[in-house]
Amino acid sequence: MSTATAPGSLPRYIVQRLLLIIPMVWFILTLVFLLMRVAPGDPVSASVGGRLPEAALDQRREALGLNDPLIQQYWDYLSGVLTLDFGNTITDNTPITQIVKENGGATLTLTISAMLLALVVGLPLGLIAGRYRDTPADGGIRIFGIVTYAAPVFYTGLLVQLLFLNVFSGWPLLGQSTPITEFTVETRTHILLLDAIIAGDGDAVIDVLKHLMLPAVTLGLLICGIFIRLTRVNVLQTLQADYVEAARARGIPERRVVRSHAFRNAMVPVVTIIGLQVALLLSGAVLTEKTFAWPGLGNQLITYIDQRDYAAVQGIITLFAVVVVLISILIDIVIALIDPRVRY
Template sequence: MASASGSLARYVVQRLLLIIPMVFLLTTIVFLLLRVAPGDPVSATVGGRLSEDALNSRRAALGLDRPLLVQYLEYLKDVATLNFGQTITDNRAIIDIVQENGGATLTLSVAAFLVALIIGLPLGLLAGRVRDTFPDLVIRIFGVVTYAAPVFYWGLLFQLFFAGRLGWFPASGAASPRTIFEVEEVTHILLVDALISGNMEAVLDVLEHLVLPAMTLGLLLSGIFIRLVRVNVIQSLQGDYVEAARARGIPERRVMRTHAFRNALVPVVTVIGLQVALLLSGAILTEATFNWPGLGNELVQYINNRDYAAVQGIITLFAVVVVVVSILIDIVNALIDPRVRY
């Protein structure tokens, strides 16, 4: 027992220490990629609207008049202190943008992930159980199509059919103007704030606006879960312990639930950490499609404005989130499966 707990503690410490080099590598890549782009970012963003003296003052305020190495060291220091800089176009602090818009991205990501689990896990389990049959073929095709089709394609399709033709759900936005006006901002997560206020009409309004974006992004991830669960269920069903359980007369439903499905979930937990980057990248396109007021939508607007400082800050934040969540998923995986620790 002491050895097992010691190996777990050692594994956790090792994974936590990996955060430093991984964040360093990702932030360095972000810094270099944005600086190899041709042109002056300040002139590209606000050129023609300010005088040359004002442009020089803005460059000095952003530190762009200093040597590249000095800019890089300042950038690393800012990231270490969670200071992601300021935008060029409207002089907003990135951390303020995160505070105001991060809740919407978090809501969409969590909802989409739940949709992916609700769709992907049962279909993957069924496909693995009825391997090489017609239902298995249909589910596999569905998984390939949902993953391969661009996320904005599903978004536009859902808007056209469910919002336009059927009128079941709103086509864009996170809530109606009335809800946004009535609900007091406490956590900057609109759904949570609506629950805190006790305004059930506002809660339903937020949920109605959430359905189509969550379905759009959730379908993208569900294809991954379908294929992963299917493969691992098939492998689990071929295990000796499954044959032994069947030989003891254990009902097939219990064999699937207790042995095959439970063992198939272990790699799913591992893949969750790897899909955070896909979830965030998909959120960017989903938010732009549905005019969802999250960080992805803000990022698209700043890209259109060629505001490299804002783009750098938001992408750096995304990179840090991906690294931290991936490490935490590794730790959770080690708790579930002791073999990972060794």
């Protein structure tokens, strides 16, 4: 047996994880396909129902293949996915790839900003709570983490909007930017913030950041509590480890022991959780984008669900599923590099 294929080898582990992409994505695609067709109604009736006679509606269903047997629709759907052809939306005949291209940048900007905010706030608070266990600071931080995790993201968004509406009356509450910014900044990457930076337009960058702050804070709070709790638990465990006691016995200052020994080693499980929270971020982005009229894929997804647009919903959720699976597998590989024990 070669070293590359031996149990516990990194190449073998990577291949195993990559092969898991196929059944995981297939299961999600099949589930979405069935749920969209089990639900009452159809995209033709949702978009033009009541404005055309039943015979005309039936003709449209026939042209779109909605009257075909379910197994035939399923095969056509999977065949398109395998060739990376997600088709066009039923309601406005827009290519799914164009929707992803035009709106994916806004969702990417929001999710990355929310993740950075959650890490910047959650990790230090978790460290403080673990370092000062059973103190008022620990209790307050734990309550904060529970509340932020348990609060519905759309409700939190509305509260944030009301707060800034009363305190900062001129602060932008909706949209990704003012219309003048979208009109003047040349579209190059379909990521408005990045396009503004490339153009060297400082006013546009500030405008986008101001619009980004409220939805990013709302979505970041959704997973901030998870990082607080996980960091606290791991810091408590590492503070009781033998190597930490040995560092203390050598006379190393407590602050350095906590920072260099306990906190650093407590971050290994947190790296794993970061990948798993991508799915939570994307699901939270759907409601956050709707609350703040953020022009991302989540906002588009809700619109197409209301219109019962099978093709659009399946295409967007397929993208979400692939992103979540790829990031989860990437995190698994990173952890395998850090800790060889997970390969067995």
